[in-house]
Amino acid sequence: MIMIYVLAAIIIIAAIFSITQKDLILAVVGTSAISVILSIFYYLLQAPDVALTEAAIGIALSTIIFVIAIKKTERYEE
Amino acid sequence: MIYYITAILLILIGMYAVLTKKNIIKIVIGLSIVDSGVNLLLISIGYIKNGTAPIFSVKGLTPDKMVDPVPQALVLTAIVIGLGVTAVALSLVIRLYDHHKTLNIDKIRKLKW
């Protein structure tokens, strides 16, 4: 029970970290951390299909698409 | 109950990033966070206390204490479509950068071809 509160706090901290960073690669790492903990939440809510889908798509593919887009444009904000 | 509050906070943080930030890639990151929040909200509605996953793996399982399977089927589709939207949005960002050489939406609005 205490684990759910700790994981929820980690998600909110990762989301706020991800939108207030000037280095865009760190922002993308924050988004990927949200996907990892969200996959654990889906397992705790008894939904194994959705946990597999979120782990396979949100962690690997979404992050690599962002990193390729950042590599072709600028890395630092402003 | 903590699941509802976490999902709504994620939606609000994502919408704040879309409304206030000036860098286009930050706006697309905010859009992706809104997608994650909405999916968590949908699945946490169908949960039953002390329920199990809706798969009849062993012969004698009764469907009385199983979790609702309909929101899970809908969220499966929604996650894949969220990835599609993010991919097309980022390809548009790459094309905009090739043309205008900047990622600031204020400057892109002022330039006229």
Next chain:
Amino acid sequence: MRKATAIIILALVGYYFLSVFLTVPFGEKRNNVGQYYLHNTVRETGAVNSVTAIVVSYRGFDTLGEVTVLFIASLGLGAILFDKKGKKRRLQHASLIVRVGAHMLYPLIVLLGAYVFVHGHLTPGGGFQGGAIIATGVLLMFISYRSFETSHKALTYIESIAGMTFVLTGLSGLIWGNSFLQNVLPLGEPGRLISAGIIPIIYIAIGFKVGAELTGLLDNMLKTIKSD
């Protein structure tokens, strides 16, 4: 000024949103259409995984729409990033540990992805998960080796044939049955690999199609990075 307005509006939206959702009790059993699906899945479709039966059999038309949306997204991305010069240079080789590890892990990842989408009606999994796992394995090879290529023609053929298999299976339900995407094969015994009618056929087609599509998407985006 802009930030203060945004915070006030979002606080209002959040307050009303939260007050609606605090009246929905968490974890209570409700009588809705999910109860009908849970009680009648094994008898009517022969699939043991209830979520798979809903995605493919009861609401199969939505899955056809989703496959179409993925196809259009991949097409749009290829059209927007089209470069007539088409220089195909990639980054340098990765280091030795990454190269050897990727060479050993790549067949295992593809095998895991194929296992996940073949057993979609028995265990958690299915076409979309298996396709994403296969695309991740191919991505590992793209990153490690400079000269790893996937032939464009083969991906196009796999994707088109898989898409046509899905639609033809649905049309066969219309010809020999009553409606589009109806089960016309014998149901078999629930729990075995060859059972549940047309559900394994559709999921295998979706697995191939999603894997080929996501690989093509990654190939398109990685293609024009110049090495400096």
